[in-house]
Amino acid sequence: NGTRPLARTITRSYATSSGPHALVFLEHRDGIIDSGSLSALTAAQRLGGEVTGIVVGGPEQLKEVVPKAQKLGGLTNLLHSASSQYAAPIPETVTPLLEKVLSNSPYTHVVSAHSSSAKSLLPRVAAKLDVPAVSDVTSVEHNATENATTFTRPIYAGNAIATVRAASSVPIKFFTVRSTAFKPAEADGAEAKVIEVEPVEVTDPQTQHVKTEITKSDRPDLGVASRVVSGGRALKNAETFKTTLEPLADVLGAAIGASRAAVDAGYADNSLQVGQTGKVVAPELYMALGISGAIQHLAGMKDSKLIVAVNKDPDAPIFQVADVGLVADLYDVVPELVDKLKQ
Numbered sequence: 366n367g368t369r370p371l372a373r374t375i376t377r378s379y380a381t382s383s384g385p386h387a388l389v390f391l392e393h394r395d396g397i398i399d400s401g402s403l404s405a406l407t408a409a410q411r412l413g414g415e416v417t418g419i420v421v422g423g424p425e426q427l428k429e430v431v432p433k434a435q436k437l438g439g440l441t442n443l444l445h446s447a448s449s450q451y452a453a454p455i456p457e458t459v460t461p462l463l464e465k466v467l468s469n470s471p472y473t474h475v476v477s478a479h480s481s482s483a484k485s486l487l488p489r490v491a492a493k494l495d496v497p498a499v500s501d502v503t504s505v506e507h508n509a510t511e512n513a514t515t516f517t518r519p520i521y522a523g524n525a526i527a528t529v530r531a532a533s534s535v536p537i538k539f540f541t542v543r544s545t546a547f548k549p550a551e552a553d554g555a556e557a558k559v560i561e562v563e564p565v566e567v568t569d570p571q572t573q574h575v576k577t578e579i580t581k582s583d584r585p586d587l588g589v590a591s592r593v594v595s596g597g598r599a600l601k602n603a604e605t606f607k608t609t610l611e612p613l614a615d616v617l618g619a620a621i622g623a624s625r626a627a628v629d630a631g632y633a634d635n636s637l638q639v640g641q642t643g644k645v646v647a648p649e650l651y652m653a654l655g656i657s658g659a660i661q662h663l664a665g666m667k668d669s670k671l672i673v674a675v676n677k678d679p680d681a682p683i684f685q686v687a688d689v690g691l692v693a694d695l696y697d698v699v700p701e702l703v704d705k706l707k708q
């Protein structure tokens with residue numbers, strides 16, 4: 366099916382490669398580059414070599430995004446490819462483009478955020494090229510002499526850290542990046558060289574994008590907020606979840622999060638779930654209200670800078686990770702706290 370010969374071509378082209386050259390897949394929405402992609406760019410820079418970005422999208426989207434991406438710190442080149450097929454990109458349509466870009470190219474690494482779409486895209490392209498992909502990395506170190514890259518990544522819901530090494534025999538090393546582990550890159554005044562890439566049209570994709578529904582909120586985005594107020598099963602129902610947490614989140618300018626128990630019981634939207642199967646957050650302040658602190662929840666918030674927990678049960682495991690713990694009824698504490706903060 367053509368996969369093997371392509372993999373061999375890549376192996377040959379990389380045998381003479383001098384230093385690392387990362388290709389960073391930059392995602393965007395509403396004309397703004399995703400914060401996770403900016404963290405991926407920082408991780409790519411840690412490899413110590415050249416960094417090229419790639420953005421794909423509809424022609425109108427790219428008119429807005431390319432000038433912004435071009436200014437990002439650390440980028441030497443910016444590839445862009447516009448097609449109506451990339452307006453809501455799905456792995457099936459973007460994979461052939463990346464295969465083309467990577468074939469006989471200078472790239473030694475392919476990097477992206479550990480986002481839902483990149484989680485489907487990167488392993489797919491890696492499989493097509495017959496190379497492995499490492500996901501959700503929290504650190505990266507490249508040994509240029511050995512042409513080997515060492516990553517760390519949390520496993521078992523963050524209870525252990527695996528160290529993984531991609532050896533020189535891997536011609537292109539693919540990895541996705543846990544955004545909380547790397548500071549987002551910023552514009553640095555320099556401008557990357559912009560290079561247009563012809564799209565690869567897929568005539569009969571087996572999967573088609575139907576629609577995207579985004580939960581609208583005036584609050585800061587949970588994934589990047591510096592303060593998060595989270596509620597658990599103790600919030601009783603959707604109404605008390607809202608009326609108890611919103612005043613506190615408002616006065617703190619915080620995003621709202623939830624445990625899986627609260628989400629499963631319908632108190633909060635899926636998009637608010639924090640944890641192993643939800644979002645991973647690391648804000649300056651994380652308040653866990655009526656959350657027991659199951660390992661799957663801790664996996665999503667234990668790297669927060671200051672963890673405040675309120676729980677009636679003095680033995681609740683959340684207190685083992687909390688910097689400030691209050692054994693109390695949240696229905697007494699939260700209104701009092703809101704009053705004090707307003708003063």
Ligand code: FAD
Binds near residue numbers: 596625639644681694
């Ligand atoms: P509970 O464990 O029921 O805790 C409620 C807490 O509220 C208790 O500690 C209680 O003392 C306290 N409380 C009750 N009333 C009050 C009050 N008035 N004032 C103060 N405190 C009060 N969970 C996640 O959160 N995120 C995930 O991503 C996730 N992924 C999972 C993946 C897998 C594969 C599995 C098996 C589980 C996952 N879970 C996840 C579920 C997890 O194991 C727990 O069941 C869940 O986190 C419990 O939520 P909770 O703390 O809100 O509820």
